[in-house]
Amino acid sequence: MxxxxxxxxxxxxxxxxxxxxxxxxxxxxxxxxxxxxxxxxxxxxxxxxxxxxxxxxxxxxxxxxxxxxxxxxxxxxxxxxxxxxxxxxxxxxxxxxxxxxxxxxxRDRELTIPGVDLDGSYGAADFVYWYDGHPDAPREWDFQPHAKQVAVLGVGNVGLDVARILAKTAEELLVTEIPDNVYEGLKKNATTDVHVFARRGPAQVKFTPMELRELSHSPTIDVVVHPEGYEFDHGSMEALAAAKSQKLVVKVLGDYLAKEPSGAPHRIHIHFCQSPVEILGEDGRVVGLRTEITELDGTGNVRGTGEFKDWPVQAVYRAIGYYxxxxxxxxxxxxxxxxxxxxxxxxxxxxxxxxxxxxxxxxxxxxxxxxxxxxxxxxxxxxxxxxxxxxxxxxxxxxxxxxxxxxxxxxxxxTTWEGWEKLDAHETSLGEGDTHPRERKKVVPRDEMVGIARG
CATH class of the missing domain: 3.40.50.720 (NAD(P)-binding Rossmann-like Domain)
Structure with a gap:
């Protein structure tokens, strides 16, 4: 060349x-x-x-x-x-x-089931941008005081992140870089139980072992793996034999399954072989989730059983992938x-x-x-x-x-790299000088970030 x-x-x-x-x-x-x-x-x-x-x-x-x-x-x-x-x-x-x-x-990949546009049905990407302080995200989140039972659809790392943030207390997150508006918003979060739904079995989940283990690091959270759908077929065993990380994930899930709840005030429930088919609403707002129970078909995929179950949740977070x-x-x-x-x-x-x-x-x-x-x-x-x-x-x-x-x-x-270094130093100083000192505290408004970066 x-x-x-x-x-x-x-x-x-x-x-x-x-x-x-x-x-x-x-x-x-x-x-x-x-x-x-x-x-x-x-x-x-x-x-x-x-x-x-x-x-x-x-x-x-x-x-x-x-x-x-x-x-x-x-x-x-x-x-x-x-x-x-x-x-x-x-x-x-x-x-x-x-x-x-x-x-x-x-942005969030679309989910085409009835009820997806109800109030209380959220895209995970929108929630992530809010709690991460993206300048284009709304400053407030629509936490409702009655929303104690919440569903998360999807078993990737983003789904676990969303579940963990919903289950943690605002005070636990004060050691992180969250801006003030996120802290004030999280204080309004009334969630006690987060239900994470997987369409397939434990051998097919997409999160990593580290993410899964971190769910239990909070003293305010119990992780509850439900035995229904916790099954393995020939395709599942092949998947476990092919990937060490997947085998580690299943080991962590098994440990959670065998563990007795400690009585912590918040719980993250993990459900397998449950395929969301409808978000249920009343007066324009989420009041439940309907799933079809699935079964493994021998290849690691699933088929519907024709049996349905309704879950009384007051909010649904869709974490089925980015687009x-x-x-x-x-x-x-x-x-x-x-x-x-x-x-x-x-x-x-x-x-x-x-x-x-x-x-x-x-x-x-x-x-x-x-x-x-x-x-x-x-x-x-x-x-x-x-x-x-x-x-x-x-x-x-x-x-x-x-x-x-x-x-x-x-x-x-x-903005330039030199401008980013100014903003980086500014956010670090905000964190050090905060009532709760931490590594940094993010600046959120775009014009404020640009102003600091451009000096």
């Missing part, structure tokens, strides 16, 4: 997928490259900042690694830049040899919720690669896999990009400051 010019690459999305792609690009041998990472949030790190529960400091250790990458002088950050509003693809092609989309998946946004000016696979691609190149509607346009992360492969998978995913995309470089045209405006001038001319109040 020979490119006799300095290469400029734009990465849209500053989560792990985008940062890893920038890191791999700048470490490519015999390539003189600079990378600009753009994000619609004023801050970097994507779902690490706004998708991981605040009581998960160990998972957020990944931010330290991402910070080391972003300190590279060949990588710049432009926050508060919204693709499709502040900038479009044709603009980016004028400044960069190639564009990599790493915009992830931010990506359709990016303006780009093709979109609505079924998969991804940019059509061949493993790296974004494909046009006729299946041909769009010159100089690539995808990585969840916008490329869907919202599956852990953060570690994102690095190998980015490596695959970068390999394709680097192989294409000799035949890609040079951008019209190749100097590094041309893009800055373009944003300035548009009146975009963008």
């Amino acid at each position: 020979t490119v006799d010019r300095k290469v400029r690459v734009a990465v849209v999305g500053a989560g792990p997928a985008g940062v890893y792609a920038a890191d791999i690009l700048t470490k490519t041998e015999d390539l003189d490259v600079t990378v600009d990472i753009l994000d619609r949030d004023p801050t970097p790190f994507g779902l690490i900042r706004y998708g991981v529960a605040p009581d998960h400091p160990r998972i957020k250790e990944i931010i330290k690694a991402l910070k080391r990458v972003m300190a590279n002088e060949d990588i710049r950050f432009f926050g508060n830049v919204n693709f499709g509003t502040d900038i479009k693809l044709e603009d980016l092609k004028g400044f960069y040899d190639a564009v990599v989309f790493a915009t992830g998946a931010r 990506s946004d359709n990016l303006p000016g780009l093709p979109f696979d609505a079924n998969g919720g991804v940019l059509p691609n061949d493993g790296g190149h974004v494909l046009d509607i006729d299946g041909s690669p769009i010159e100089g346009v690539y995808a990585t992360g969840w916008i490329k492969r869907g919202p599956v896999g852990l953060i570690g998978h994102t690095k190998s995913d980015a490596a695959q995309t970068v390999k394709m990009l680097v192989e294409d470089l000799p035949k890609l045209p040079a951008p019209e405006f190749a100097d590094r400051e041309a893009f800055d001038r373009h944003l300035d001319s548009r009146g975009v109040e963008y």
Whole structure:
């Protein structure tokens, strides 16, 4: 691969997928490259900042690694830049040899059952953005004083995060980075019992052993695994033999199943082989959940039994997966919720690669896999990009400051890495100076974040 010019690459999305792609690009041998990472949030790190529960400091250790990458002088950050509003693809092609989309998946996948639009039926992503202090989320959450029994649909890590936050007390979360509005909101949460529903059996759940173990770390929570549906078929045994992590998950579930409740004031119930078929309402508000009891079919999948059960819950949180946004000016696979691609190149509607346009992360492969998978995913995309470089045209405006001038001319109040460091220091000082000292306390309003970052 020979490119006799300095290469400029734009990465849209500053989560792990985008940062890893920038890191791999700048470490490519015999390539003189600079990378600009753009994000619609004023801050970097994507779902690490706004998708991981605040009581998960160990998972957020990944931010330290991402910070080391972003300190590279060949990588710049432009926050508060919204693709499709502040900038479009044709603009980016004028400044960069190639564009990599790493915009992830931010909203809830739709659940098409009756009652999904009732008051008290919530998307898990909306709740996560609220408790993580995303600037575009509402400042208040609709906790109802009568909502003591709550359902969570879905057995991935997000479902467990939602269940744990609902079951914990507001005071327990004061040691985390939650902003004041989240603390005040959580004090209104009347939940005593969270019911987590799995459509299949224990060998098919999607959460990780660490997430599952952490449910019992709170002294105010008992974890209750119900024996109904706690079954294994031939497909289940094959799944356990193939994955050590799944075997560990089942061991933890078995420990919970055998454990006697301690009498803690809050409970997280885990139910297997229960497929939600309707959210029940009265006067426009959730009053229950109807499930069909399922049975394992020998392959690890399930079939319906025709037997139904009603659960008297007053709120339902849908944690059945994330879904990506359709990016303006780009093709979109609505079924998969991804940019059509061949493993790296974004494909046009006729299946041909769009010159100089690539995808990585969840916008490329869907919202599956852990953060570690994102690095190998980015490596695959970068390999394709680097192989294409000799035949890609040079951008019209190749100097590094041309893009800055373009944003300035548009009146975009963008933030930079140096600006993030100011905001980072400010949030740290807020945490240290709080009545309940902690590592940081998040700033929530977008204009306030931008103001601090821009000095």
